[in-house]
Amino acid sequence: xxxxxxxxxMPMTEAKISPMDRGFLFGDGIYEVVxxxxxxxxxFEPHIRRMQDGLTALEIEQPxxxxxxxxLTETLLEKNGGGDLGVYMHVSRGADIKRAHGYPAxxxxxxxxxxxxxxxxxxxxxxxxxxxxxxxxxxxRWQRCNIKSTALLGNVMHYQASQRSGAGETILFxxxxxxxxxxxxxxxxxxxxxxxTPPLDHQILPGITRHILLDVLxxxxxxxxxxRTIDMDEVKNADEIWLTSSSKEIAPVVELDGKPxxxxxxxxxxxxxxxxxxxxxxxx
Ligand code: PLP
Numbered sequence: 001x002x003x004x005x006x007x008x009x010m011p012m013t014e015a016k017i018s019p020m021d022r023g024f025l026f027g028d029g030i031y032e033v034v035x036x037x038x039x040x041x042x043x044f045e046p047h048i049r050r051m052q053d054g055l056t057a058l059e060i061e062q063p064x065x066x067x068x069x070x071x072l073t074e075t076l077l078e079k080n081g082g083g084d085l086g087v088y089m090h091v092s093r094g095a096d097i098k099r100a101h102g103y104p105a106x107x108x109x110x111x112x113x114x115x116x117x118x119x120x121x122x123x124x125x126x127x128x129x130x131x132x133x134x135x136x137x138x139x140x141r142w143q144r145c146n147i148k149s150t151a152l153l154g155n156v157m158h159y160q161a162s163q164r165s166g167a168g169e170t171i172l173f174x175x176x177x178x179x180x181x182x183x184x185x186x187x188x189x190x191x192x193x194x195x196x197t198p199p200l201d202h203q204i205l206p207g208i209t210r211h212i213l214l215d216v217l218x219x220x221x222x223x224x225x226x227x228r229t230i231d232m233d234e235v236k237n238a239d240e241i242w243l244t245s246s247s248k249e250i251a252p253v254v255e256l257d258g259k260p261x262x263x264x265x266x267x268x269x270x271x272x273x274x275x276x277x278x279x280x281x282x283x284x
């Protein structure tokens with residue numbers, strides 16, 4: 001595949017970075033993943049804005065403008081044949097001459113992007129939907145989970161707990177027994193027709209899928225939705241649980257810690273929500 005590294009397009013096998021890159025040594029960087037179906041991007045601008053916010057939080061200079069990111073992305077998609085592709089974008093603080101914790105005074109950020117094949121777009125169809133089993137764990141990550149840092153070891157270790165149990169995700173709760181998010185997704189619950197998701201704060205990533213879903217639900221107005229603190233007991237007793245992310249869109253969880261969620265089947269509120277999402281997602 002063709003990748004982008006520091007201003008140039010090249011074969012993946014030719015892309016080289018310094019072992020002194022702070023992305024490698026410290027996980028000192030920000031990343032994004034944007035899905036594209038047949039060349040149509042979902043949420044491109046909010047994804048780039050979130051990356052820019054992350055770079056600002058880390059005091060890394062903005063290497064590209066929104067329009068330059070767009071050109072880079074469109075070129076990369078074209079060079080990789082279009083189709084259904086995820087675009088991974090990564091900006092690290094760059095390579096320093098020494099390994100020291102403090103941010104170096106002058107260093108050029110490393111900018112890297114590549115595409116990878118993704119499944120065809122999820123559809124609002126009870127027979128075709130991919131369902132998930134999830135396990136739960138106490139959220140042991142850092143307290144800046146709103147920053148989409150490339151330092152993902154906490155997420156990776158939480159995710160692995162699901163793999164050991166033959167599940168597909170790990171849903172996390174804080175020390176007050178409140179839902180935060182999953183290892184690589186945001187989480188929504190449904191009870192008696194009311195949809196709820198935790199509010200944005202330092203405990204969760206401000207997911208773009210979460211944002212789009214909340215927006216389409218509110219514009220439609222027929223399904224009540226709340227952003228509020230959710231106790232894990234509510235998660236365990238929910239009628240429906242959904243995972244949201246750019247690659248999964250809205251994915252129903254049918255089993256939690258080995259027990260069925262609701263009646264163990266994909267719910268009717270999921271169907272309505274995924275239908276609205278599918279109709280509107282290219283407007284973002
Ligand atoms: N939460 C975490 C920890 C993530 O890594 C992700 C990314 O996939 C999400 C939530 C969902 O975010 P988005 O909808 O922007 O893909």
